[in-house]
Amino acid sequence: MPEVSVILPFFNAENTLAAAVESMLNQTFTSFEILLIDNNSRDNSLAIAQSFAEKDLRIRLLHEPKQGVDHAMNCGLDNSSGRFIARMDADDISFPERLEKQVRFLNENPETGLVGSFVKYVSHNHGTGGFKRFVQWVNSFHTTEDIELYRFVEIPVVNPTILFRQELFEKLGGCRQGDFPEDYEMQLRFLDAGVKMAKLPEPLLEWHDYSTRLTRTDERYSTEAFFRIKARYFKKWSEQINPFHPEIWVWGAGRKTRQRAKLLEKEGLKIQGFIDIIKGKTTQKTTLHFSKIPPPGEMFIVPMVMKYGAQELIRQNLLKRKYSEGKDFILLA
Structure with a gap:
């Protein structure tokens, strides 16, 4: 055999x-x-x-x-x-x-x-x-x-x-x-x-x-198909790891990111607001300027910006703020 x-x-x-x-x-x-x-x-x-x-x-x-x-x-x-x-x-x-x-x-x-x-x-x-x-x-x-x-x-x-x-x-x-x-x-x-x-x-x-x-x-x-299956399994992951589940904050307030974030809401996650480099970029929910992010332990952040290079900049920013990857935030794009 x-x-x-x-x-x-x-x-x-x-x-x-x-x-x-x-x-x-x-x-x-x-x-x-x-x-x-x-x-x-x-x-x-x-x-x-x-x-x-x-x-x-x-x-x-x-x-x-x-x-x-x-x-x-x-x-x-x-x-x-x-x-x-x-x-x-x-x-x-x-x-x-x-x-x-x-x-x-x-x-x-x-x-x-x-x-x-x-x-x-x-x-x-x-x-x-x-x-x-x-x-x-x-x-x-x-x-x-x-x-x-x-x-x-x-x-x-x-x-x-x-x-x-x-x-x-x-x-x-x-x-x-x-x-x-x-x-x-x-x-x-x-x-x-x-x-x-x-x-x-x-x-x-x-x-x-x-x-x-x-x-x-x-x-x-397609990109949308990838996001659909990500959302399904991210919900399961969040249930086990995210201390604020089902609440999350999404980093990225652009139109495409907001559309894809709705897939998370369909899975039962609750988006408390968006984080962006522009305060008030959308009126759909609270938009927090990234400089105003609180210390670790007060929110769970899901970066969803797809622009090339942006994810690593966001990741490094959060790590400098002492956020722990896989505990306080996780990349989803």
Whole structure:
């Protein structure tokens, strides 16, 4: 029985699938199976997958008729036999030592349930500044503590880098279907259940950014979809951590921030007011100038400003005021 089951869904990936599969076959760790899940491809992808399966007994070819990477992932999970589950995308490249290093880490750290890694970003598009900034951010932290703190900023571990214990699937389930990014929801669910996650602080995957990537084409990966699922799990987190729950103060009083803050209210949180660099920026609720923030212990602050660089300035401002991240405030954008 293999130690690792690599789940690799594909849909119309004839130009990239072979390289992705070969990168897994060339792993220095050898106890694995690869589950190739065809999700109704209409190009030459299926023939490429069949060719690999015929040549290598470690490869199993499966078919998932329900369209969507969430259904394909669950098909792989239901058919996996390894102690560990590795995720892989059909348009990325895993470095040869990826599985070896990740399996070793989980074996040496039994308290950790999921491990990812940093990524090497490879762009195939113009105007990719946002993605590059995300990669810089996601490659800037790796500890369990930081992943827990930054979970509501963005997905904390790049999905095709993850390796996790089979028992997590058995206990917490696989991908859920809905109007949200399924990979982010799964990580938030694992973290909500107390699963410790980590990343190896080195690139173990080439993350290729094509125009066909789901994060660019599927509405479930829109900014609003991310905020919807953040709001749902932030409410659950606030119940356990926020001493003033359900009361919060939102840092950011701009129109977009106020719109997204309404998602928190829909989940039952009560916004006491907004904090901004402009006093009285909105008349909807009290707007407090940031210089008038009281000492720690009098409010819980949720910074939601999305402007590039603003979040770190806000974070540093609060830390200088002796606010404790994860206790007195947490970033949510």
